[in-house]
Amino acid sequence: MSTTQSERGRWITVEGARTHNLREVSVRVPKHRLTVFTGVSGSGKSSLAFDTIAAEAERLVTGTYPAFVRNRLPQHPPPDVDRIDGLVFTTIVDQRRFTGNARSTVGTASDIAPLLRLLFSRLGEPSAGFTPAYSFNDPSGMCPRCEGLGVVDDIDLDRLLDRSRSLREGAVRFPTFAPGTYRWKRLVHSGLVDPDVPLGRLPSAKVETLLHAEGLPLDNPGPEYPKHGVFDGVVPRLRDSYLRKTPSRLTAEEQEGLAGVVTRSTCPDCAGTRLAEAARKSLIDGRSIADWSAMPVGELRDVVTTVRDPAVAPLLRAIRERLDALASVGLGYLSLSRESRTLSGGEAQRVKIVRHLGSALSDVCYVFDEPSTGLHPHDVHRLLELLAKLRDAHNTILVVEHHPAVITAADHVIDLGPAGGADGGHVQFEGTPARLAATGTETGRILRAPVDFRQRTRVPKGTVTISRARSHNLRDVTVDVPLGVLTVVSGVAGSGKSSLIAGELPRQHPDFVVVEQAPLRGGIRSTPATVLGIAEPIRDAFGKATGKHPSWFSANGRGACPVCKGKGVIITDLAFLDDVQTGCDACGGTRFNPAALAARLNGHSIADVLAMNPADAAALFGERSSLARRLRWLDRTGLGYLTIGQSLDTLSGGERQRLLLARHLADAGPADDLRLVLDEPTAGLHGSDVDRLLGLCDDLVDDGATLVLIEHNQRVIAHADHVIDIGPGAGSEGGTVVFEGTPSALAEDSASLTGRHLRTR
Helix, strand or coil: CCHHHHHHHHEEEEEEECCCCCCCEEEEEECCCEEEEECCCCCCHHHHHHHHHHHHHHHHHHCCCCHHHHCCCCCCCCCCCCEEECCCCEEEECCCCCCCCCCCEHHHHCCCHHHHHHHHHHHCECCCCCHHHHCCCCCCCECCCCCCCCEEEEECHHHHECCCCCCCCCCECCHHHCCCCHHHHHHHCCCCCCCCCCHHHCCHHHHHHHHHCCCEECCCCCCCCCCCCEECCHHHHHHHHHHCCCCCCCCHHHHHHHHHHEEEEECCCCCCCCECHHHHHCEECCEEHHHHHHCEHHHHHHHHHHCCCHHHHHHHHHHHHHHHHHHHCCCCCCECCCEHHHCCHHHHHHHHHHHHHCCCCCCCEEEEECCCCCCCHHHHHHHHHHHHHHHHCCCEEEEECCCHHHHHCCCEEEEEECCCHHHCCEEEEEECHHHHHCCCCHHHHHHHCCCCCCCCCCCCCCEEEEEEECCCCCCCEEEEEECCCEEEEECCCCCCHHHHHHHHHHHHCCCCEEECCCCCCCHHHCCHHHHHCCHHHHHHHHHHHHCCCHHHHCCCCCCECCCCCCCCEEEECCCCCCCEEEECCCCCCCCECHHHHHCCECCECHHHHHCCCHHHHHHHHCCCCHHHHHHHHHHHCCCCCCCCCCCHHHCCHHHHHHHHHHHHHHHCCCHHHCEEEEECCCCCCCHHHHHHHHHHHHHHHHCCCEEEEECCCHHHHHHCCEEEEEECCCHHHCCEEEEEECHHHHCCCCCCHHHHHHHCC
């Protein structure tokens, strides 16, 4: 074997990578090892791991498929790199939530459901039949009433109809039946009723026909009715178009209309289990497959252990291993019947990890995006065990991470920096975690820095009480939340933290505002500038400087590129697959047409300004301007590396949350009126960025604000004035207040898992 062939078997080699902010990066990533990419937010970690290595591997694999298949797969442009060598089949395990498919559950997404079906087909009494008979996604196993969805949607006729109006006046209150629409014309010209008589004055039999008829031949339709002369009523039309299938795209009017007229309830036939009667009556030790699926994973594991039949021993072992894996990544509180679309990004990623653990493939490169997100320190070591199992199965593991425990457990570390955005993109270090900890890099400093307790806690200015909280797994919780201090609410994943603080606190005390990591509206057309409320002032400034109307400087107005319509990319709709995006060659991704790009403000085009970071944009518009004051909040919340015009689709959940926080702080009045709840604000933050966020929290609290943070980060917990620890476990084992007090006192509490980890920080 030549030297080159030997190296290809040992390394993934990258030379001269320039993707996004990477500056001629050259690295060698060892195969069959766990490599962690570190660095401050925006330093280029994801650009190297995901947008260079993973994207090129996927592009090359896609190129091996026939053209028919290739054209229906996501397309990746070649990364800006001189050379990549040694790539293997690569799969990305990111934090994208599962799609909105109502038929996907934790059981199906983790590949445990097929194992349960096989087990019940072998041992269930009386048997319902082969495995499809236990599947709610198969006609032989699904409940016929709800078709395997567990819920039934009905149209509320009282909401749908305005019986004081005639058909011509718009008696059917739904957008597709509004006056002038195609379906409105069918009703008016059907000849079934007088279209000018209010529905309330028509014979009830006629109204019933108008509403419920299906395939009815018409005796005397109007001349404007279609020639086939067959009539379908309002209700069948709505059911066929919106309820029996989910349209790929709904207009805002249709969404609002459906919300107003459709009621959803648990299926009365299957009681929400989704299954046909035969499957529900087939039992193992007195429990059906529906009973098993409804249990928390931790309880189900104990039930599976009680089943002892040598004929299915390998199957039982496989089920136990999958359940153990779910529990080991902190998901023991989930049930297999929970819809996968309700999972958070971190939960979804951990379910994907469990699915890959059972794969028969080897020599695969797995690329993970901050898998520790949302995990209590108690669960991080279990995550590391799973990653080690994947690696030891002759796979290559690449992880983009900030968590010190994950970095320390790596075989190899690549640290990028020194800062974010234009100041990042350089390799600061390559080697072992121990050597990294001895360097002067930001990551090395954080690895060495101890977690220090706050020495002097602030005195509260009063309290508010959450009374008798019972939502989800909360057990009649009553707890005081201090005002005018920094409070951290901790506990293992699924313990009830968010239910208590993000749910009950603002419900009982509406003056508290929750800033969470929910997706921002606007999608590809929205930017930090639009969210922060500075896009319009920027357009106005360009208008005054150039004499053009401000809409010329809007990618959604006159200034839009005519080819991509102001999106910067060309989107190809592949119907049942993900949309494919390619950069717009006409505008070079700037979103604007030549006339808009030709206009200048102090020598800068509108595209130049939107490509600036907050500090540069603030300097352009003057440090004392209202624009600059709002932009400074981006820097103070740790987003100074972003460009103000980049698409929100490119931001992580943590970045979106901090952007919302920046907007809220920019809009807010005096700090003593602020009462904020932040749900895991350190998600996606490097340790040095966490310190900056804590500095901002201190400034706000010192000015009179009340901050309540839901967090796992030990640096944040130790920095708090007051800690409320929820637990002791997750799901049914959580939901109670384990501890209230200072961080140092929490570290001495043996009943708290959080306290134990603070002691060993």
